[in-house]
Amino acid sequence: MSEYQFRYIVRLFGQDVDGTMKAPYGLAMVKGIGYNTARLILMRLGIDKDRRLGELTDSELKKVEEMLSNKSIESLPTWVYNRRKDVESGLDLHYVTSDLVFAVRNDIEREKKLKSWRGVRHSLGLKVRGQRTRTTGRTGTTIGVKRSKGAQPAGGQQAQKK
Template structure:
């Protein structure tokens, strides 16, 4: 069975639904949880340890109650006991608290931040609205869009060049 050990009395789940997306149950829990947008490996390991679960256990071996425990812990946006530096949204603009966002919430907050920057016409907002690089990268040679632009030679110029050779 592809090297996946079965626990006694419980059926192995090959696909586990986490935060609205299907996750492979054959992966170890920490790696499977890290597949969710907004959760990295170290954060996943911290979440599982705070929930009292083994991060090396396969996700498919978890009971429904254990999966609900993990989902409830992450859905609260504040994971008690997790160091603040592990959160992906420190000192939120509106509430001022530290949050950990996942999936569509993370995308929504990022888009909202960009729109706020555009609205106040900050430097970053202007760069976003113009579609230019925002974080100080060089733009002289990289990040060019559109077709290549070069010097176009006329037929007379080509003929003169061949005659001079």
Template sequence: MSQQFKYVIRMFGQDIDGTMKLPYALATVKGIGYNTARAIIRNLNLDSNLRLGELSDSDIKRIEQQLENKVISNVPSWMYNRRKDYESGTDMHLVTSDLIFYARNDIEREKKSKSWRGVRHSIGLKVRGQRTRTTGRVGYTIGVSRKKVTQPTSSSSSQKSG
């Protein structure tokens, strides 16, 4: 039973290059890093040296189902990208638009509560204690302004002799 190689595979709502090796292909998805991809591959007993395009449709569905319920089995909780969720209190691993949605909600919650981080977010300044005196500047660069140099006028040449 020979399968046809697929050059583009649709996973998690985005197109992924089928010529990439499996861990690197999964790491292109937002919310999945290389180590998380290796853990998923190990849980599903897949070969990490395979190309993504060599997988069968059932293997691709198994990978998507692994993250569908926001929990990766047989993985320690420190590997999840959202631990102790604010609303539910559970450990979750989010990918793609879910990750963006939860991060945006966290920022909005901090803005509403007027916490230090929320105020910094709303002003548009750095949040994590970085320096702001010289870096992080946005807008037009002004530079140094000089006085306009004028040529000296010679009063002797402009007067008529006579």
């Protein structure tokens, strides 16, 4: 066995992750992997969830990357995937990092092109998921209430006369 070496920075899916974090929390730092997904992946690979990410060997990290490289996680239930019934392929997929960002951007552009309700809301920069917009989500400068001259306080008029 080679000499044990702790790594403070671990390279996962093209980004640097803190090696002092426990393995599931470190994996959850990667976009597209949540805590529960990370625990399931580690459990499926037989890696202890209480180990630090910097303690994992190169072969264990490679197994984690290979498990997610083909965009599907073998032997895990479909509710774990972040893209179930993908529009283009019809398959259950799991995207990470820039692939996930690209897929979401394509979904939004497709809805804009279809001129669906969600697409119109996206293009106008409004809330999409049915939230209230009367008081929240306002953008731009704030505009106050303008007082009429009759509503000025009495002390202000006396100060001007003196």
